[in-house]
Amino acid sequence: MIFVTTGTQIPFDRLIKAIDEVYPYLGDLEVIVQVARAAYKVENFTPYEFIPPKEFDDYFDRADLIIAHAGMGTIISAFVKNKPILVMPRLAKYGEHRNDHQLATATRFDELGYIHVAYDEYGLKEKIKNLQKMPLKSLFNVNDYASKELIGSLRSFINLD
Amino acid sequence: MKILAIASTGGHWIQLLRLKPAFQDADVVFASTKSNFASTVKGYAFHSVPDASRWNKLQLIHTFFKIWKLISKTKPDVIITTGAAPGLMAVIVGKICNIKTVWIDSIANAEKLSMSGKLATYFSDKVYTQWLHLASDKVVFSGNIIR
Numbered sequence: 001m002i003f004v005t006t007g008t009q010i011p012f013d014r015l016i017k018a019i020d021e022v023y024p025y026l027g028d029l030e031v032i033v034q035v036a037r038a039a040y041k042v043e044n045f046t047p048y049e050f051i052p053p054k055e056f057d058d059y060f061d062r063a064d065l066i067i068a069h070a071g072m073g074t075i076i077s078a079f080v081k082n083k084p085i086l087v088m089p090r091l092a093k094y095g096e097h098r099n100d101h102q103l104a105t106a107t108r109f110d111e112l113g114y115i116h117v118a119y120d121e122y123g124l125k126e127k128i129k130n131l132q133k134m135p136l137k138s139l140f141n142v143n144d145y146a147s148k149e150l151i152g153s154l155r156s157f158i159n160l161d
Numbered sequence: 162m163k164i165l166a167i168a169s170t171g172g173h174w175i176q177l178l179r180l181k182p183a184f185q186d187a188d189v190v191f192a193s194t195k196s197n198f199a200s201t202v203k204g205y206a207f208h209s210v211p212d213a214s215r216w217n218k219l220q221l222i223h224t225f226f227k228i229w230k231l232i233s234k235t236k237p238d239v240i241i242t243t244g245a246a247p248g249l250m251a252v253i254v255g256k257i258c259n260i261k262t263v264w265i266d267s268i269a270n271a272e273k274l275s276m277s278g279k280l281a282t283y284f285s286d287k288v289y290t291q292w293l294h295l296a297s298d299k300v301v302f303s304g305n306i307i308r
Binding site: 007009053071072073075076077079101102104105107108109142144145146147148149150151152153154155157158159160 | 162164170171172174175176179180181182183184185186187197238239241261263265267268269270271272273275286287289291292301303304305306307308
């Protein structure tokens, strides 16, 4: 199952439209898509406007692949749950965010080899079309907490150690 | 030792929760902008504050006073935040009230410090970046929230 999420704060029509266009290529792969206020009218699947937190977690746990915007909340959750994640960064020029920090994060994490990145909708569609031949693997995983270095530094600064 | 750990929703909140081991042995109060986040910090005190962004001035003032009230009520020794706007306000109130404050800039700011993070360098006792290449004389790098 592929779980597609764009966060709930600002719509991300470009991602939803790309998923809609590539949907016919996915065969019998199950796809669950949270659209979150997108203005784009989906044609090929039944979109979920809002998914309550508990169900959201269930879909996330059940997914073989997460496709998302480059939001840190989603990326970290994928790392913790050891899920393959393919992101497309939101861009300020399309009004998808206030600035291009998602592009900066996606680029850095891509260089570190932590995530799969599609920099635009064409790249995204190509990667999705190839999924049947080339499934995406999880590239990176983490435990539940920050690095020992950061925890240690904080504890000594606030005089807990 | 009492700590107020505050952050807005999404990635900011998830990053704050990953710092939990830093608060061990302290009395921790969590605060965020979504009231249903209480369920993500079971066993801890939790308060919600109204959300605000830099783009809505009236909302900013409203949130600022709510955060001021929260801080006067909880009386923390230390305020820790991973951003964004509500965290910056908590840091400013902390400065005014002479409370030790720590700003941890989101790992999402990989190219430059966030605008709120830059402002935090004027008010906060310690500002961390999560990227080595962004460290400076005012901003410390000491690992990050992922590994």
